[in-house]
Amino acid sequence: MIKLPFLPSNPVSRLRVAGLGLGLKVLPFPVPVSFVGVDSSLTLCREIAATGIKKLTLVTDGPLVKLGVVAPLIETLRAAGLKVDVFDKIEPDPGYEMIEDGVARLRSFGAEAVLAVGGGSSIDGAKSMVACYANDCSPSDLIGLFKVRKSGIPFYAVPTTAGTGSEVTIAAVVTDKAAGQKHAVIDFKLVPKMVALDPALMVGLPPHITAATGMDALTHAVEAYISTIANAETDRMALAATASIVRYLPTAFKDGKNMEARERMALASFNAGLAFTRSGVGYVHAIAHQLGGLYHVPHGLANAILLPYVLDFSLEDCAHRLAELARCAGLEKGSMDDHALAEKFIAHIRLMNKRMGIPTTIEKLRREDFDTIVSRALAEAHGTYAIPRYMTREDAFALLDSLLPH
Ligand SMILES: NC(=O)c1ccc[n+]([C@@H]2O[C@H](COP(=O)([O-])OP(=O)(O)OC[C@H]3O[C@@H](n4cnc5c(N)ncnc54)[C@H](O)[C@@H]3O)[C@@H](O)[C@H]2O)c1
Ligand SMILES: [Fe+2]
Known part of the structure; x- marks a missing residue:
């Protein structure tokens, strides 16, 4: 040919x-304010408290809770006067049902902000939860380019893997478990306000x-x-x-x-x-x-x-x-x-x-x-x-x- x-x-x-x-x-691509270095995640927690927020949902997965990775962050947030609800049901490659469970938790707790602590699954799961909570919709409604109409409550992230870069991207990957298919939600509104790159959380x-x-x-x-x-x-x-x-x-x-x-x-x-x-x-x-x-x-x-x-x-x-x-x-x-x-x-x-x-x-x-x-x-x-x-x-x-x- x-x-x-x-x-x-x-x-x-x-x-x-x-x-x-x-x-x-x-x-204009939003870029989060970032804190870098050992214990920067604790600095981030204090900065979140300083914004005046009173009720925060921390989104993570079970293994990270068991490993004690999130405990110092919860302690720091509580010591600064915040009420913290821990949603630790994130599964690898977050699916629609789990995200909807998370949205229900944000609603019943009356969350004023969300902090994701974990790998790409926790950060993406939290991104979708915040977007669905704000727009009163299902995760699948947001698949594609720029479908997130309203910005959600303030969102912060602490990656515990050095891989996905989700803490800075305009994407959240969601999985349709029934169809065995992954989809991307892409929107500027998904980028966190502040992040911490804390190597101390990655040693394990x-x-x-x-x-x-x-x-x-x-x-x-x-x-x-x-x-x-x-x-x-x-x-x-x-x-x-x-x-x-x-x-x-x-x-x-x-x-x-x-x-x-x-x-x-x-x-x-x-x-x-x-x-x-x-x-x-x-x-x-x-x-x-x-x-x-x-x-x-x-x-x-x-x-x-x-x-x-x-x-x-x-x-x-x-x-x-x-x-x-x-x-x-x-x-x-x-x-x-x-x-x-x-x-x-x-x-x-x-x-x-x-x-x-x-x-x-x-x-x-x-x-x-x-x-x-x-x-x-x-x-x-x-x-x-x-x-x-x-x-x-x-x-x-x-x-x-x-x-x-x-
Ligand atoms: N939004 C984006 O821009 C973007 C980009 C690339 C990938 N992704 C998505 O991110 C997901 C993958 O994220 P991932 O690779 O970070 O893995 P992950 O979040 O699924 O975590 C993998 C495993 O590592 C464990 N883990 C995480 N941090 C740990 C730590 N510090 N110590 C001990 N164990 C720890 C978790 O508990 C989990 O069992 C996929 O769904 C992928 O599609 C998103
Ligand atoms: Fe990737």
Whole structure:
């Protein structure tokens, strides 16, 4: 088949994405006030109390309560005179029913503010709860772009994983558990007012979750950097995040108590979040969302496994961008051309995965689901994500083939 060099392979999708990109460039993205460092989460609690709020709902998950991660925050809030209701029913990949239970709790308690403490699931669950509470609607009503009419009660977040960047993004991922499908709610009103990046809360994060969530952050940085609507600002954030993750994730994985590595990872995740919330993600996320929805593969793990395969596919149309990422990560030795350096970057991602025990295939993947996965992933990506090289259905089938367990 003749390939026309001057015509993009998927012109309608590209036009729509370019339009979205222009819009996103001129719209003012809210950025939360952020406190950084050991015990910054306690500073945030005191700042929340200083706003005059009297009743706060803390949204988290059961394991974090059991680990004692949230106790110092609750004590600090109560010592400052706040009434605190703890909703600890967050499940991985928050579903509609759980979010509705949370909204009922906000209503019965009469919450005046919400503080999410946890990973992306707790922060996204809380974002949806606040939006549904304000707009008196169901989580599914808000799926899509800019459907949140009214701003909710003040919302604050403390991430306890360094991965999703949800503390700074305009997105909340919600899962339709019955259909096995994840959806995104996207709105400026979801961004928290204030956040704390507190490495002390991350020291107990087990190595396998450190690895998967850290690779989620790397995926955000890489997909934001190779996005066709990336700009100088998103580039700066994506490069900074990539350099930190390549350098500090291996240390955070090996020595979870290393406070410097934990703090650098928290900042990298925040920066990667700032980058991708402006220039978008790509096929890694589009496919990972289907693996999460259908098989409950943790988000970061799915991304980590997919990232090198999708980059192999994308390489020919973004070698110079991947080469820049390799340079900023310190991978260039001597003089190398862009293509060779881009390949080295992808090889380094595979090496990072291997050293952290991340597999190269998806254990639960089944060929009979390929059609559903490919249809949903391409529907999510095309026309929404600013992808450097478009996939056909056949390309996507071939990629999934290489992910089947041997
Ligand atoms: N809103 C966004 O912009 C965005 C971006 C990427 C991903 N996501 C979504 O975020 C979710 C995934 O979030 P995640 O990867 O942070 O995982 P998660 O929130 O599901 O948490 C994973 C596990 O780690 C545990 N954990 C969290 N912090 C811990 C700590 N400090 N110590 C010990 N255990 C801890 C939790 O209890 C849980 O069992 C997915 O639903 C994904 O789709 C959202
Ligand atoms: Fe992600």
